[in-house]
Amino acid sequence: MTPPACVVELRGVKVERGGVGVLDVPSFQLREREFVSLIGPNGSGKTTLLLSMLALLDRAAGQVLYRGAEIGAGRDAVEARRRMAMVLQEPLLFDTTVQDNVASGLRLRGLGRRETRRRVAEYLERFRLSDLAQRSARKLSGGEARRVNLARALAVEPEVVFLDEPFTSLDLPTRQSITGDLERTIRDAGMAAILVTHDQTEALRLSDRILVMDGGRIVQSDVPSVVMNDPVNAFVASCLGMETIVEGVVRRRDGWEMGIAVGAQEIVAVGEGSLGDRVYCCIRPENVIIDVADPRLTSSVRNAFPARIVGVVSMGPHLEVKLDCGFPLVAHVTRESLAALALAEGKDVFASFKATAIHVIRKG
Numbered sequence: 001m002t003p004p005a006c007v008v009e010l011r012g013v014k015v016e017r018g019g020v021g022v023l024d025v026p027s028f029q030l031r032e033r034e035f036v037s038l039i040g041p042n043g044s045g046k047t048t049l050l051l052s053m054l055a056l057l058d059r060a061a062g063q064v065l066y067r068g069a070e071i072g073a074g075r076d077a078v079e080a081r082r083r084m085a086m087v088l089q090e091p092l093l094f095d096t097t098v099q100d101n102v103a104s105g106l107r108l109r110g111l112g113r114r115e116t117r118r119r120v121a122e123y124l125e126r127f128r129l130s131d132l133a134q135r136s137a138r139k140l141s142g143g144e145a146r147r148v149n150l151a152r153a154l155a156v157e158p159e160v161v162f163l164d165e166p167f168t169s170l171d172l173p174t175r176q177s178i179t180g181d182l183e184r185t186i187r188d189a190g191m192a193a194i195l196v197t198h199d200q201t202e203a204l205r206l207s208d209r210i211l212v213m214d215g216g217r218i219v220q221s222d223v224p225s226v227v228m229n230d231p232v233n234a235f236v237a238s239c240l241g242m243e244t245i246v247e248g249v250v251r252r253r254d255g256w257e258m259g260i261a262v263g264a265q266e267i268v269a270v271g272e273g274s275l276g277d278r279v280y281c282c283i284r285p286e287n288v289i290i291d292v293a294d295p296r297l298t299s300s301v302r303n304a305f306p307a308r309i310v311g312v313v314s315m316g317p318h319l320e321v322k323l324d325c326g327f328p329l330v331a332h333v334t335r336e337s338l339a340a341l342a343l344a345e346g347k348d349v350f351a352s353f354k355a356t357a358i359h360v361i362r363k364g
């Protein structure tokens, strides 16, 4: 199968600020309909990467291409940028109604009145703003203003949308609701997107691929499960919280409890999720217990699996034990436990964790 076409590409791009290199990306391609999350500490170059993809920054070296053609200066750059939209942390709304704000980009692009009206109505609806259409943009809550900002940017139906932490300082339910509407809109319209986020859950839920940045470089770029479970170095691991993340499908539901098929195994968890949902199960290493005897014989623990130890790594005060239970699992144990249970690579043990210790994230 041929991969989807590349929309924006960076080749050998270097950016300097005040004579100091702040971005060095030998190669990066954003593909059609791809949703990429960008993670990294403050100052690692995330915003610089987004601005570079829009060809808005002077480069010390390299090329930015849009659909295979270099974005230079002049008309072609303007044309390429008309196909892209950027949403910043703070919504900068015009001092007019919500409806006029959403229409502003469409008018700038010379859309006819009837199509503008149709598009505005559609995007107000998509972002749950229809009842606020006539409200002044000055009289909106923080969450409503973010919704207007997104509706305005996406109503022009760009091919690529750059989202620079558009949900910071929103409460969790508002953030989740806006994220859901945003994702639906992006997927329905077939846009490609890059989201800068500090939220691991958000990155997992939304992304086809996660990029991790450090010191102006992309240090890892892969599908979420690989980045989360197999970070290339300790820096990436520390950015991501080092949970075990396994992908599965909800196969059974009984009240709040559900059975999630992970390969040939079933993990029992509590939380929201419907039959057939694809989910990630996130399990913190400190919640995993290792036993030499089957814990189901002596306790009511719901998740217990025969496991083989495939690695033991010293982490300073404790040890990290990597297990293969038919899916990968990581446990933290003290040096005393390691010695008492004689844990070593190759040993067969049992790994267990409580159903309530799993954080379930629905994919998409």
Ligand SMILES: Nc1ncnc2c1ncn2[C@@H]1O[C@H](COP(=O)(O)OP(=O)(O)OP(=O)(O)O)[C@@H](O)[C@H]1O
Binding pocket: 017, 018, 022, 040, 041, 042, 043, 044, 045, 046, 047, 048, 049
């Ligand atoms: N206008 C500027 N002048 C000089 N240096 C700058 C300028 N803008 C950014 N930088 C530097 O470039 C580097 C990358 O900044 P950038 O804003 O891309 O990081 P970031 O990962 O987006 O950070 P944050 O998470 O804080 O938004 C930082 O070291 C920053 O200090």
